[in-house]
Amino acid sequence: MQRIGIIGVGEIGRAIVEGLLGGDGEAPEVFLSPRGARVAAELSGRFEGVRVCAGNQEVVDRSELVIIAVRRQDRHEALAGLKVGDDKLVVNLMAGVSIDDLRRTLATGAPIVRAIPLPAVRERRSVTVTCPSHPVVDALFDRLGGALPVADEDDFNVFSALTGTLTAHYAYLATLTSWAAGHGIAPDAADRYVRGLFQNVGRSLSDESRPLRRLAADHETPRGSNERIRTTWFDAANATALKEALDGLLTDLR
Numbered sequence: 409m410q411r412i413g414i415i416g417v418g419e420i421g422r423a424i425v426e427g428l429l430g431g432d433g434e435a436p437e438v439f440l441s442p443r444g445a446r447v448a449a450e451l452s453g454r455f456e457g458v459r460v461c462a463g464n465q466e467v468v469d470r471s472e473l474v475i476i477a478v479r480r481q482d483r484h485e486a487l488a489g490l491k492v493g494d495d496k497l498v499v500n501l502m503a504g505v506s507i508d509d510l511r512r513t514l515a516t517g518a519p520i521v522r523a524i525p526l527p528a529v530r531e532r533r534s535v536t537v538t539c540p541s542h543p544v545v546d547a548l549f550d551r552l553g554g555a556l557p558v559a560d561e562d563d564f565n566v567f568s569a570l571t572g573t574l575t576a577h578y579a580y581l582a583t584l585t586s587w588a589a590g591h592g593i594a595p596d597a598a599d600r601y602v603r604g605l606f607q608n609v610g611r612s613l614s615d616e617s618r619p620l621r622r623l624a625a626d627h628e629t630p631r632g633s634n635e636r637i638r639t640t641w642f643d644a645a646n647a648t649a650l651k652e653a654l655d656g657l658l659t660d661l662r
């Protein structure tokens with residue numbers, strides 16, 4: 409794929425550009441929509457082959473593959489009325505927007521593939537779920553850390569709901585840090601220590617030979633501190649509350 413357009417150059421649009429152009433290998437030409445002007449201008453200044461277009465229609469016209477990365481609520485304003493030929497390939501990043509929904513907005517017969525890239529595509533280190541599998545789209549995300557194609561949009565939405573748990577995880581770490589600071593530990597020391605603890609968790613997760621429950625068991629001394637926090641705080645009621653929150657999100661994403 410030599411010519412890639414991006415409509416919606418915000419957090420994730422930017423990460424994709426950086427991932428595609430920041431590494432080795434043949435770089436595609438990239439055409440950006442003009443909104444989010446500061447980021448678009450910065451990217452076009454930084455990378456050869458990135459150009460900011462005059463409007464969203466120009467992005468479509470110049471590209472073989474068009475990535476839609478606007479917020480769900482902006483999709484009609486951004487997309488209605490665009491002419492998207494059936495020879496284009498459309499990649500829909502908008503959470504909660506089905507293929508049928510986007511097809512109605514774009515009024516196109518072009519293939520539409522959904523995808524959930526995460527900001528770590530910037531370093532080409534994130535596995536991207538795609539639906540349905542398409543060789544060109546899967547190859548694009550393979551280049552950014554890996555593609556995980558699923559055939560069914562219901563399955564896709566389950567993965568999409570999982571990505572909604574990330575900032576709660578960061579907030580959990582921030583809560584640990586502020587708890588320690590509340591007990592008199594210097595905030596920067598608490599911050600450094602908590603980051604180190606969980607960077608080690610990240611490293612152990614890359615050992616895929618051990619299932620997640622086994623990793624938990626391996627880090628736990630019987631009747632020790634970890635078992636105590638897991639069973640007194642992350643107890644059955646807490647796990648159920650988390651699953652209920654995910655169910656609610658999944659309902660909204662469908």
Ligand SMILES: NC(=O)C1=CN([C@@H]2O[C@H](COP(=O)(O)OP(=O)(O)OC[C@H]3O[C@@H](n4cnc5c(N)ncnc54)[C@H](OP(=O)(O)O)[C@@H]3O)[C@@H](O)[C@H]2O)C=CC1
Pocket residue numbers: 415416417418419420421441442443444445464477478479480482485486487501502503523524525526527
């Ligand atoms: N962030 C993430 O990790 C992920 C996000 N997504 C999905 O990607 C989409 C974008 O998310 P994110 O990047 O976080 O959001 P941002 O708010 O960072 O970016 C959205 C961009 O769309 C631009 N925009 C708004 N209206 C138009 C328009 N009419 N034409 C062109 N561009 C327009 C905005 O410009 P302006 O600033 O001028 O309003 C902004 O630059 C969402 O639908 C989200 O569900 C999917 C996977 C991961």
